[in-house]
Amino acid sequence: MxxxxxxxxxxxxxxxxxxxxxxxxxxxxxxxxxxxxxxxxxxxxxKPRRQARRSRSGGFKNTFLLTGIEILGLSVAAVCAVIMLLGYSAGRFSGTSFFGHLLPFTAGVLVLIVAAALFLLGWWKLRQWLRRYSEFLTPALSLSLALLTPWLVTHDQFTLAYGNFRTLVGGKEEAGRMTISHQVYAAYRRHDAAQLQKMVNRAQEYRQAIEDAARSFAVDAHLLHGIAATESSFIPRDSHDGGRGLFQITRVPETVIAQARKRLNVEKISLDDPRHNAFVAAATFKHYLAEMKDDLFLGLLAYNIGPANGGLRFIMQQYGATDFTTIQPYLQTLPRDYPIRVLAYSLAFRLWQQEGRLLAYEEGNNAIRIQRIGIPGLRAGL
Structure with a gap:
């Protein structure tokens, strides 16, 4: 043991x-x-390692998506705020005086920069606090700010600020466009409301033909309506100067006739047929618009002049003119106000389509409302 x-x-x-x-x-x-x-x-x-990697990858994608939504919402809100503030400042301090206009506007820009920096700092702190509760709160708040944009854009004060902002950034080109735009608004205002309404009613008979022609040649249907109103007041006829039909077609390039014939799928064009007349007019306007490098005023003027005296392009080359303003002194007896009249009628047809009636320019807030809708072809609206 x-x-x-x-x-x-x-x-x-x-x-x-x-x-x-x-x-x-x-x-x-x-x-x-x-x-x-x-x-x-x-x-x-x-849990297998591969499944764990997939889980981490899915979490990264969700975070990336939420961050993208947050940045997008903030960007949209920031763009609207900058346009509003700069446009308002440009309208408020418009002028050339250094102490009365230039210096206050510059100070306003500086204040805007500081305010933007403070906002971003405050947003970062708010973001950290909200993420304690849920990672969806900050993207939702950012998206809510972006969704306020449609309401802000339709507000009259934003329309005025946006116009001032365009003038501020556009410079000479925008100033010229605004000058001509107000000529169009003045021409629309001078029209007799009853007579204008009668012409709009007469146009309904030819509406489908004009819209089909505009769609076929990718031009604004309201502009074609304005051309027909200026040429014939929607009373097709043959005139003493050779004009025929709804658009008073005279001599046009042979290529234009060929294009209209192809789109209509016919062997022969009949200018007495309103539909054929509309297609030839759309093809002619498209031809001159391309010849004038998409300058709307010059395109309308070239349509009106036609091939007479070598056409508008030859006249501009002869006198060294470069735009609608510089060509006017050399037009002599030619109707230099033709584009203004066409655009005034085009505006009437756009208002009729969108509002269901012809707004009186001088009543209430109609002036701002009409300017927000904009003149066809000028991209004046939002």
Whole structure:
């Protein structure tokens, strides 16, 4: 019994003492259900590494999407705010005096920059606070600011500020466009409302033909209505100067006739047919508009002059004119107000289509409303 006890103690000492040189390996730990990736009942399994990577990738995509929505919403709101503030400042401090106009406007721009920096700092702190509760709050708030844009754009004060902003950025070109635009508004205002309404009513008979021609040649249908109103008042006839039909077609390039014939899918054009007349007019206007490099006023003037005296392009080259303003002194007996009359009628047809009636320019807020709708072809509206 004593020998057995000594042998047992000796074995324990050898196992415990690493210096003895006879250290036995530790017994292998038995794998339990938890070690094998199972739950206590042996049912569950550990999530594979590939699935974990997919989970992290999906979380990254969601974060990227939410951040993009947040940036987009803030950008839209910022653009509207800049246009509004700069446009208002440009209208408020318009002038050439340094202390009365230039310096206050410059100070306003500086204040705008500082306000933008403070807003971004405040937004960053608000963003960190909101993300404690949900990562969807900041994108939702940013998107709400962007959704206020349609309401702001339709507001009259924004329309005025946007007009001032266009003048500020557009410079000489925008100033010239605004001058001619107000000539068009004045021409529309001078029209007798009852007579204008009668002409609009007469135009309904030819509306489908004009819209088909405009669509076929990719021109504004309201502009074609304005040309027909100026040429014939929607009373097709043959005139003493050779004009025929609804658009008073005279001599036109042969290529124009070929294009109209192709679009109509006919072998011969009949200018007494209002539909054929409209297609020839649309092709002619498109031809002169391209010749004048998409300058609307010059295109309308070239349509009116036609090939007489070599056409408008020859006249401009002869006198060194470059635009609608510089060509006017050289037109002599030619109707230099033709584009203004066409655009005034075009405006009437646009108002009739969008409002269902002809607005009186001088009543209430109609002036601002009409300017917001804009003149066809001038991209004056929003």
């Amino acid at each position: 004593q020998k057995y006890s000594e042998r047992k103690n000796s074995a324990i000492d050898k196992t415990a003492n690493p210096e003895s040189g006879n250290v036995q390996p530790k017994p292998r730990r038995r794998r339990t259900a938890v070690n094998r990736g199972l739950d206590e009942n042996g049912n569950g399994k550990r």
